Structures are given as structure tokens and as C-alpha cells.
Amino acid sequence: MQPSPKRPTMADVAHRANVSTMTVSRAFKRDTSVSADTRDRILKAAEELGYVFDSIAANLSSRRSGFVAATIPSINNANFADTVRGMTEGLRDSGLEILLGFTDYNVEEEERLVGQLLQRRPEAIIVTGGRHTPRCRKMLANAGVPVVETWDLPSEPIGHVVGFSNADAGRLMAEHFVGRGYSRLGFIGGDTSRDTRGLDRRRGFIAALQDRGLDASRVIASGVPPISMREGAAAMVEMISRWPDTQAVMCVSDLSAFGALMECVRRGIRVPEDVAIAGFGAYDLAEQSVPPITTIDVGAHEIGIRVAELVLDLLNGRRAAEERIVVGMTPTVIVRQTT
Amino acid sequence: MQPSPKRPTMADVAHRANVSTMTVSRAFKRDTSVSADTRDRILKAAEELGYVFDSIAANLSSRRSGFVAATIPSINNANFADTVRGMTEGLRDSGLEILLGFTDYNVEEEERLVGQLLQRRPEAIIVTGGRHTPRCRKMLANAGVPVVETWDLPSEPIGHVVGFSNADAGRLMAEHFVGRGYSRLGFIGGDTSRDTRGLDRRRGFIAALQDRGLDASRVIASGVPPISMREGAAAMVEMISRWPDTQAVMCVSDLSAFGALMECVRRGIRVPEDVAIAGFGAYDLAEQSVPPITTIDVGAHEIGIRVAELVLDLLNGRRAAEERIVVGMTPTVIVRQTT
DNA sequence: ACGCCTTATGTTATCGATAACATCATCTGT
DNA sequence: ACAGATGATGTTATCGATAACATAAGGCGT
Numbered sequence: 001m002q003p004s005p006k007r008p009t010m011a012d013v014a015h016r017a018n019v020s021t022m023t024v025s026r027a028f029k030r031d032t033s034v035s036a037d038t039r040d041r042i043l044k045a046a047e048e049l050g051y052v053f054d055s056i057a058a059n060l061s062s063r064r065s066g067f068v069a070a071t072i073p074s075i076n077n078a079n080f081a082d083t084v085r086g087m088t089e090g091l092r093d094s095g096l097e098i099l100l101g102f103t104d105y106n107v108e109e110e111e112r113l114v115g116q117l118l119q120r121r122p123e124a125i126i127v128t129g130g131r132h133t134p135r136c137r138k139m140l141a142n143a144g145v146p147v148v149e150t151w152d153l154p155s156e157p158i159g160h161v162v163g164f165s166n167a168d169a170g171r172l173m174a175e176h177f178v179g180r181g182y183s184r185l186g187f188i189g190g191d192t193s194r195d196t197r198g199l200d201r202r203r204g205f206i207a208a209l210q211d212r213g214l215d216a217s218r219v220i221a222s223g224v225p226p227i228s229m230r231e232g233a234a235a236m237v238e239m240i241s242r243w244p245d246t247q248a249v250m251c252v253s254d255l256s257a258f259g260a261l262m263e264c265v266r267r268g269i270r271v272p273e274d275v276a277i278a279g280f281g282a283y284d285l286a287e288q289s290v291p292p293i294t295t296i297d298v299g300a301h302e303i304g305i306r307v308a309e310l311v312l313d314l315l316n317g318r319r320a321a322e323e324r325i326v327v328g329m330t331p332t333v334i335v336r337q338t339t
Numbered sequence: 340m341q342p343s344p345k346r347p348t349m350a351d352v353a354h355r356a357n358v359s360t361m362t363v364s365r366a367f368k369r370d371t372s373v374s375a376d377t378r379d380r381i382l383k384a385a386e387e388l389g390y391v392f393d394s395i396a397a398n399l400s401s402r403r404s405g406f407v408a409a410t411i412p413s414i415n416n417a418n419f420a421d422t423v424r425g426m427t428e429g430l431r432d433s434g435l436e437i438l439l440g441f442t443d444y445n446v447e448e449e450e451r452l453v454g455q456l457l458q459r460r461p462e463a464i465i466v467t468g469g470r471h472t473p474r475c476r477k478m479l480a481n482a483g484v485p486v487v488e489t490w491d492l493p494s495e496p497i498g499h500v501v502g503f504s505n506a507d508a509g510r511l512m513a514e515h516f517v518g519r520g521y522s523r524l525g526f527i528g529g530d531t532s533r534d535t536r537g538l539d540r541r542r543g544f545i546a547a548l549q550d551r552g553l554d555a556s557r558v559i560a561s562g563v564p565p566i567s568m569r570e571g572a573a574a575m576v577e578m579i580s581r582w583p584d585t586q587a588v589m590c591v592s593d594l595s596a597f598g599a600l601m602e603c604v605r606r607g608i609r610v611p612e613d614v615a616i617a618g619f620g621a622y623d624l625a626e627q628s629v630p631p632i633t634t635i636d637v638g639a640h641e642i643g644i645r646v647a648e649l650v651l652d653l654l655n656g657r658r659a660a661e662e663r664i665v666v667g668m669t670p671t672v673i674v675r676q677t678t
Numbered sequence: 679a680c681g682c683c684t685t686a687t688g689t690t691a692t693c694g695a696t697a698a699c700a701t702c703a704t705c706t707g708t
Numbered sequence: 709a710c711a712g713a714t715g716a717t718g719t720t721a722t723c724g725a726t727a728a729c730a731t732a733a734g735g736c737g738t
Contacts, residue, residue: 007483009724020688025726033686050481055458056398057724061693065395076420084414088441097455100439102427116436119394142389144346229627258627265629285624288568288597290604348694359718364696372716396694400723 008049017045028053059121067099068311069122071113073129074226075102078254078283079300080128083150086304087126094312096123103128105194105225111136118143124311130154130163131196146314146321148307151298152197153328160314160325162307166197169296169331170204173250173278176294176333178212182248182276185209186218188227188235188260189252195225198252201280205250218243227252232259240275248276248339254283257293261338276339291337298331347388356384367392398460406438407650408461410452412468412534413565414441417593417622418639419467422489425643426465433651435462442467444533444564450475457482463650469493469502470535485653485660487646490637491536492667499653499664501646505536508635508670509543512589512617515633515672517551521587521615524548525557527566527574527599528591534564537591540619544589557582561595571595572602579614587615587678593622596632600677615678630676637670 010024017024019038026032027042034042045051059065070087072080087098101117103110111133117125124145130152132140140147140158147159152166170187177185189195190202202219209216220242222235232251236259239249251257257279264271271277271291279286282297306327313319349363356363358377365371366381373381384390398404409426411419426437440456442449450472456464463484469491471479479486479497486498491505509526516524528534529541541558548555559581561574571590575598578588590596596618603610610616610630618625621636645666652658 011724021724022689022726023687026687033684035686038686053458054460054724056395056404056460057693058726059395059693060399060695061724061726063693063727075414075423076417078415081415119392121393121395229623233627262627262629284568288572288601290601350694360694361696361719362717365717372714374716377716393694396723397696398723399725400694400696402723 007054008046008051009054010051012049013042013046013051016049017042063121065121065123066095066097067120067122068096068124068126069099069101069117069120070126071101071103071110071117071128073103073105075100077226078285079151079281079298082300083304083307086301086306087308088304090305090308091312096311096315107131107133107136107194107196111139114139123315124148126150126307126311128152129197130157130161132158146311148310150303150307152200153326157324157326160310160323160327162303162310162327162329164298164329164331165204166200167204167207169280169298170201170206170250171208172204172331172333173280173296174205174208176278176335176339177248177250177276178208178214180248180276180339182339183214184218184243184245184247185214186220186239186243186246186249187252188220188232188239188249189222189225189256190219191221191223191225191227195252198225198227201250201252218246218249222256227256227259229255229259229262232256233263234259236260236263236277240269246275248272248278250278250280252280254279254281254286254293254295257295257338258283258285258289261289261291261293271338278339282334286334286336294336294339295334296331297334299329303329346393347385347390348393349390351388352381352385352390355388356381402460404460404462405434405436406459406461407435407463407465408438408440408456408459409465410440410442410449410456410467412442412444414439416565417624418490418620418637421639422643422646425640425645426647427643429644429647430651435650435654446470446472446475446533446535450478453478462654463487465489465646465650467491468536469496469500471497485650487649489642489646491539492665496663496665499649499662499666501642501649501666501668503637503668503670504543505539506543506546508619508637509540509545509589510547511543511670511672512619512635513544513547515617515674515678516587516589516615517547517553519587519615519678521678522553523557523582523584523586524553525559525578525582525585525588526591527559527571527578527588528561528564528595529558530560530562530564530566534566534591537564537566540589540591557585566591566595566598568594568598568601571598573598575599575602575616579608585614587611587617589617589619591619593618593620593625593632593634596634596677597622597624597628600628600630600632610677617678621673625673625675633675633678634673635670636673638668642668 010021014021014024026034027039101113126148128151130149150162152163187205190198206216220235223231278294280296286293286295349360353360353363365373366378440452465487467490469488489501491502529537545555559574562570617633619635625632625634
């Protein structure tokens with residue numbers, strides 16, 4: 001069947017099946033009152049005409065877009081990918097689709113994107129992180145749909161939160177290092193202007209050192225997020241050059257930790273004997289590398305599942321939209337061979 | 340401003356700004372005839388009312404969804420992420436957004452997804468791979484919008500193609516191995532039922548061996564795609580157990596190659612001295628690992644850029660929809676230390 | 679036999695923006 | 709002075725499905 005300049009509509013199907021357009025509409029839904037004979041006749045007519053349901057028109061008249069919008073900083077980040085997969089699983093039987101946008105770790109881009117996504121009338125909107133431009137914050141507050149902030153634990157949530165404290169995560173690793181007997185500690189990553197969550201991890205790490213009267217100056221803030229393996233490697237070189245007696249280094253992500261580790265392997269620096277390395281995010285990479293990398297797990301996939309649960313509860317009226325729901329996830333250290 | 344049960348519409352804005360709804364519509368567009376004074380008054384009224392443009396209604400009346408739909412097998416795959424990033428860049432100034440769907444390397448899921456995406460009336464649709472269920476193929480053929488198949492080079496394209504021959508890629512690596520003097524060669528991955536492109540790479544590899552009268556039986560088809568690092572590691576163990584004299588192994592992806600490499604490192608098997616390893620896909624991981632992994636580059640990012648270019652040319656009438664355009668990408672071997 | 683309930687189907691205005699056409703005022707050229 | 713062109717704005721039917729309400733037929737209980 002060749003595409004025609006005018007696509008068949010339900011009116012065409014109705015005409016061919018000798019029913020009303022409303023009956024055709026019912027035939028394309030579940031749980032509607034249509035006799036089996038009528039339904040069969042309608043679906044056959046639709047098939048013959050090459051009819052494709054038009055969800056744009058459906059969305060307009062029902063005032064439901066069928067979308068949940070979600071922003072993540074990067075498409076190629078194992079953590080965010082896991083979270084999106086969790087959301088997808090959680091939403092699978094709901095009929096809702098995820099409309100994804102990528103902010104590139106840029107709050108201005110996030111603002112533009114949120115504006116654009118809101119025009120699609122999502123039934124809920126999920127944003128990564130708890131810091132936004134004032135205008136973005138206002139748009140979200142006025143969206144009139146559930147808003148969920150993830151991967152952070154903002155002190156003034158816009159709507160709901162499924163996340164964890166990045167500062168706590170950094171502090172946790174610092175405590176692990178100290179517990180291991182290390183005292184000359186470094187941090188790699190956490191660009192001050194864009195990766196706000198990485199910066200929080202750094203802050204937590206630094207605060208824990210300061211609380212103990214330890215040197216908190218060994219920080220390499222390398223490059224624009226997300227820090228690559230290569231940048232992690234370069235930062236490790238700089239860390240060791242500037243402070244050769246460094247005993248342990250936390251990297252802002254498993255990606256950068258892997259890069260740092262590989263640089264040590266290249267240079268014959270033994271890990272953890274000569275320097276311990278840790279990351280964040282519990283990527284497969286951290287588990288599979290030789291030696292396996294100590295990391296922090298926040299339950300990336302679980303975050304997605306919980307976000308989807310929350311959104312469905314809010315949309316189905318099982319929870320009141322006016323509630324301020326905070327689902328806290330607990331960062332845990334996965335101790336491996338690099339520390 | 341509190342969300343109200345009824346969202347303000349252009350009619351409300353028109354009333355407040357004392358103009359027609361059509362003038363309001365013009366004020367929200369570029370390149371329309373609206374005086375500066377009128378435009379300012381309208382935008383001010385919209386801001387005061389908290390008006391959000393409704394793209395659902397716009398899409399219906401203009402018969403343009405503003406979407407380009409794209410399916411990729413997995414969200415967390417560096418190659419597909421690069422391709423999507425290329426598409427995003429290429430489409431950035433066009434006003435078109437990408438509506439992504441994930442097929443999970445499953446042609447039945449692809450069929451369901453394509454059906455769902457087509458209901459959103461995308462202005463073009465991009466699918467990964469050249470093999471589809473018959474029903475999926477028919478839906479695409481009848482979609483009435485540009486269809487582009489990527490990451491493959493099908494012999495009977497549905498519409499257009501931006502891709503490469505996976506078989507050629509496999510063959511290329513086999514030739515590289517032989518050129519290096521290896522003759523006892525193995526292949527890891529390429530599940531026969533789901534990863535059709537991986538299977539093609541395996542077929543090309545095997546065919547090259549058979550052409551040379553070499554043993555082509557050393558194949559480990561491990562697990563459901565995408566093959567993880569862990570599965571690559573396990574497959575390497577099996578490869579070496581079954582054929583201890585294997586000299587070189589191609590893995591279906593850099594992910595599995597990395598897993599295989601790490602397993603060798605764990606076991607003290609020297610790469611490439613004891614066994615050479617190669618992958619596919621030119622992930623950062625392959626470059627950064629120690630030793631860096633020989634791989635095949637197909638230009639994942641460039642594929643995305645070219646797809647976007649093609650789609651825009653087709654939508655803007657610079658190319659005729661009836662043309663069958665095939666943009667071939669050339670796989671190249673990046674020779675690194677693992678071979 | 680009758681009334682009520684349930685199931686199946688139909689009718690109609692609407693969702694909110696826009697394409698296509700119409701109208702009016704102003705400016706420019708003859 | 710007049711005619712034609714241009715810019716700014718308005719009018720109206722429409723895009724294609726659906727919510728809300730309406731209608732009719734059949735079955736069941738009294």
C-alpha cells in the first residue's frame with residue numbers, strides 16, 4: 001500500500017466499517033464497550049486502509065500527552081543510563097512514555113530544555129539535580145504537574161525528591177580512607193561551575209578532612225564535566241606531581257577513577273600500595289577493571305524505579321500532589337582492591 | 340503564581356493583549372509580520388498569565404510533530420550514544436527534537452516501538468540495523484515519512500541508509516590478524532538470534548578465515564546482547580580453555596574485548612604476547628585501557644551527523660523522498676598494543 | 679407483563695493552535 | 709490624485725480524536 005497525500009483517519013475507518021468514529025475510537029482502546037464482532041470489523045477496515053492512530057489528536061482532546069519528561073546531563077553515562085532504564089521499567093505497563101532531554105551539565109541548557117519539554121505537556125517532569133536557574137525553577141514550580149528532582153537532595157525541593165546527598169557520599173569515602181589509615185588525601189574532579197553534584201561530593205570530602213584537621217588542599221579540578229578517562233588520567237599525573245606523597249585519591253566518577261588507575265598502571269605505580277584510588281557510581285567498569293576499583297553505590301537503577309513509582313502514585317491519586325515527598329537513597333562504599 | 344485548574348491559552352493572552360489569537364500565534368514565532376510594539380505587549384501578557392505554548396495543539400493543526408523518531412538498541416552503549424549525540428548536533432538548529440526509543444536488541448520490541456513511535460507522527464524515523472520483522476518493515480514502508488536505516492548496510496533498504504557493512508568490519512579485523520602473522524583465530528560474541536549486526540561481524544570474520552583455509556570453528560557465542568565486560572571475560576576463559584593455542588581473538592564489541600583483556604591481566608596471560616585481542620567500536624575504553632585495545636572505528640558520531648544531514652535534506656526538499664540514498668561509512672582498524 | 683439495569687453504539691461540542699484567506703491602513707510610483 | 713503593493717492584523721474553518729451525554733435494545737427480576 002502506497003502512502004497517500006492524505007492519511008486515513010478514524011472517520012475513514014468508521015465509514016468503511018459502518019460505525020461511528022467514537023466506536024472506532026473505542027475499538028482502539030482496552031476496557032471499552034465494543035462487541036467482538038464490531039471490533040473485528042473495525043480493526044480489519046483499519047488494516048485495509050493502512051490507518052495509523054494519531055496520538056497528537058488524542059493528546060489534544062484528552063488533555064493527556066502520554067509523556068513523562070526527564071532530563072539527564074549526559075546520554076553516555078552508565079549511572080544516568082541505569083536510572084533511565086529503571087524509569088522505563090517502572091513505567092512500562094502504564095502507557096506512559098519517557099521524553100528524554102540532555103542538559104550537558106549546563107543549567108542554562110537545562111532551562112531551555114525544560115521550557116521546550118513543558119510545551120509538550122508532559123504529565124510529570126523529572127530533572128537531574130537540585131540546582132536550577134531561577135527561571136527554570138519558576139517554570140517547574142508553575143508547571144502544574146508532578147516535579148521530581150533526582151540524584152541530589154536539595155534543601156528546598158521544587159516538588160518531590162528521589163535522591164541522596166552528594167556531600168554525604170564524598171564524606172563517606174573520606175571516612176573510608178581515614179578508616180584505612182590514609183591521611184594524605186586528594187580529590188579529582190568536581191568542576192565548580194557546571195557539575196554541581198560532583199562539586200557537592202568534593203565539598204563533602206573536603207569537609208570531612210577539615211573536620212579531622214587534615215590537609216584539604218589536594219584538589220585537581222580538571223576540565224569540563226563529565227570528566228573523561230583521559231582527563232582522569234591527566235589529573236592523576238598532576239595530583240602525583242604536585243603532591244607525590246599523596247596516599248589516597250577519590251575521583252568524582254568511576255570513569256575518571258578508571259583513567260587515573262590506568263595511568264598508574266602505565267607508570268608502574270602500584271595501586272593501592274603506592275596510592276589508593278576510589279571512584280563514585282558503581283559502574284561495571286569499576287568492578288571489572290584490574291584491580292577492581294573501590295566506589296560508592298547510590299543505586300542508580302533503583303533511583304529510576306523509585307522515581308517511576310512515585311510519579312505513578314502521584315498521577316493515580318494514590319499520593320497527593322501537594323505532598324512534598326522525599327525518597328532518600330543511601331550511598332554505600334563498595335570496598336574493592338584499589339583501597 | 341499558582342497553577343490553575345485551567346491553563347491559560349492563546350485566547351486568554353489575546354484577550355489580555357487586545358489582539359486576535361492569530362496575532363498571538365504570530366508573536367510566538369519568528370519571521371512573522373507583527374509589529375514590535377504588539378509583540379512586546381503580547382509577550383508581556385503571556386508572562387503575566389503564565390502562559391505556556393501548547394505544542395500538542397500546534398502539531399495537530401500544522402500537521403507537523405516537530406519530532407524525528409530514532410530507535411537504538413541500548414541506551415548505555417558508547418557507540419549509539421555517540422550516534423545520538425551526532426544526530427542531536429545535526430538537528431540542533433532545525434527546531435526538530437529527537438524522540439528516542441530503545442529496542443533492547445529485540446526485533447519484536449522494535450516492531451512494538453516503531454508502531455508506538457509512528458503514532459506520534461514523527462517527521463522522519465531512524466532505525467538501527469537493517470533487519471526487521473515483516474510487519475515492522477511494512478509499517479516503515481507505509482509511514483509516508485523519510486526512513487533511514489543506520490549501523491548496517493542492508494541489501495534491500497526500506498528507504499535510505501547511513502551505515503556500513505558489519506561483515507566487512509569482521510573481515511577487516513580477520514585480515515589484520517592474518518597480516519600480523521596470526522593463524523589460529525577466535526571470535527567472541529554475535530548471538531545468532533538478537534544481535535544481528537554482531538552476527539554479521541562474526542560472519543565476515545569467519546568468511547575471511549574460510550577463504551584462507553583457516554580453522555573457523557573457534558567461536559564463543561556468549562549470552563544475550565549486549566555482551567557485558569563480565570561476559571566477555573567469561574567467554575575468553577572458555578575460548579582459552581577449549582582452544583589453548585589460540586593466537587588472536589576478535590570480540591564483538593570493545594566492551595567485551597575489555598572484559599576479555601582484564602581476564603587475561605588477572606590470569607597473567609600476556610596480551611598480545613600470549614594472545615592478541617581486538618574489539619569493535621572505538622570506545623574511549625579501548626583507547627584508555629592498559630594495554631590499549633585494537634579496535635574498528637566506524638565513525639559513530641559521524642553516522643549521527645550524516646543521518647541528521649540526510650533527514651534535513653529530505654524534509655527540506657533538497658533531496659527527493661523517492662530517492663534511495665545510501666551513505667556508506669568505511670570501517671577502519673585502529674591498531675593498538677593488543678595486537 | 680413491566681420496570682430497571684446493563685451493554686452497545688451514536689451525537690456533538692470541544693481540545694488549542696494554525697493555514698488560508700480577508701481586511702485595512704500606509705506608502706510609493708506614475 | 710489615484711492605483712497598486714506591502715505590512716499588520718483579523719476571521720474562520722480545520723486539524724483528528726475524545727469526553728460527556730444520549731439513545732436503543734436486550735436481559736433479568738418481580
